[in-house]
Amino acid sequence: NALQHVTGHGKGVLGDDKNFDVRCETSGSPCYLDDVNRKIQTYDAEKQDQNLPGKLIKSSSTTFNEPAGVDAHTYAEKTFDFYKKKFGRNSFDDKGGKLISSVHVGDKWNNAAWDGKQMLYGDGDGKVFTMLSGSLDVVAHELTHAVTENTANLQYWGESGALNESISDIMGATIDSKNWLLGEDIYTPDKSGDALRSLADPPKYKQPDHYKDRYIGFQDNGGVHTNSGINNKAAYLIAAGGTHHQVKVQGIGRDKMSAIYYRALTLYLTPNADFAEMRKAAIESATDLYGANSAEVTAVKKAYDSIGVN
Ligand SMILES: CCCCC[C@H](S)C(=O)N[C@@H](Cc1ccccc1)C(=O)N[C@@H](C)C(=O)O
Ligand SMILES: [Ca+2]
Numbered sequence: 001n002a003l004q005h006v007t008g009h010g011k012g013v014l015g016d017d018k019n020f021d022v023r024c025e026t027s028g029s030p031c032y033l034d035d036v037n038r039k040i041q042t043y044d045a046e047k048q049d050q051n052l053p054g055k056l057i058k059s060s061s062t063t064f065n066e067p068a069g070v071d072a073h074t075y076a077e078k079t080f081d082f083y084k085k086k087f088g089r090n091s092f093d094d095k096g097g098k099l100i101s102s103v104h105v106g107d108k109w110n111n112a113a114w115d116g117k118q119m120l121y122g123d124g125d126g127k128v129f130t131m132l133s134g135s136l137d138v139v140a141h142e143l144t145h146a147v148t149e150n151t152a153n154l155q156y157w158g159e160s161g162a163l164n165e166s167i168s169d170i171m172g173a174t175i176d177s178k179n180w181l182l183g184e185d186i187y188t189p190d191k192s193g194d195a196l197r198s199l200a201d202p203p204k205y206k207q208p209d210h211y212k213d214r215y216i217g218f219q220d221n222g223g224v225h226t227n228s229g230i231n232n233k234a235a236y237l238i239a240a241g242g243t244h245h246q247v248k249v250q251g252i253g254r255d256k257m258s259a260i261y262y263r264a265l266t267l268y269l270t271p272n273a274d275f276a277e278m279r280k281a282a283i284e285s286a287t288d289l290y291g292a293n294s295a296e297v298t299a300v301k302k303a304y305d306s307i308g309v310n
């Protein structure tokens with residue numbers, strides 16, 4: 001009925017005004033962070049992490065005074081629309097699956113995650129992070145894990161795990177396209193100009209940007225948040241171009257780069273793919289999309305040469 005598609009209003013984590021789709025009772029109140037159209041619902045976990053998703057966020061009017069929920073909801077809608085419009089994908093599972101998010105998960109949790117069923121956002125400790133749903137690239141990163149799980153299902157360990165993380169960063173930086181940084185909007189609220197990661201310059205935030213410098217060890221599932229920098233650098237070079245380790249890459253733009261990775265993710269990558277297989281999948285995808293002798297295929301080959309994945 002009419003009150004299924006109501007426009008809600010509210011301020012996000014950074015104090016900016018947002019509009020989003022909500023559902024209201026037929027009387028007009030209360031209203032909920034429940035986008036019936038896209039099937040996106042946003043809950044309040046009330047600082048615990050056992051009984052998820054928690055309580056569906058509601059308000060007595062169409063105005064919501066819940067910044068973390070407002071951003072988690074709005075950015076999930078934006079990411080949903082990106083996948084739909086650009087790749088024709090109907091939600092994370094391509095079957096219109098319901099997208100559940102919970103904010104205020106845990107106590108000052110400095111992270112966000114996809115737990116296999118829903119998205120989780122911590123509040124941060126106010127030093128390392130502020131509320132993590134306040135950044136579009138975080139929401140896009142987590143939602144992309146859901147897409148990956150329903151496609152290549154890259155195992156979250158070693159090289160396949162680094163690729164899993166990298167694909168989430170690549171889509172995060174494509175959807176939050178204002179720069180090549182990850183987390184800059186919610187990282188170290190007391191310090192400006194820094195970020196958690198950079199695709200343009202992974203070493204700036206202690207990530208390798210060449211295969212010879214990869215982390216070999218057992219921390220962080222075999223360095224999934226470290227070695228993602230190597231593939232992130234390749235994606236950056238494919239889009240923006242540049243010279244890296246004496247190899248010159250002619251950029252083809254963010255739009256074509258992300259189309260190549262989406263096709264690789266959905267058609268060619270397999271659960272235990274390593275970096276060598278990532279190179280092959282990207283070349284194959286660029287060939288399908290732009291032709292064997294295209295500038296796009298050349299950019300992919302050069303970018304992977306430049307990071308030492310031949
Ligand atoms: C619970 C187990 C850990 C899950 C890790 C999730 S998928 C993840 O990678 N989260 C991102 C959050 C993020 C995304 C984009 C920008 C900033 C922050 C992440 O990078 N987490 C870091 C802090 C980490 O887990 O090391
Ligand atoms: Ca960003």
Ligand SMILES: [Zn+2]
Binds near residue numbers: 141145165168
């Ligand atoms: Zn992740």
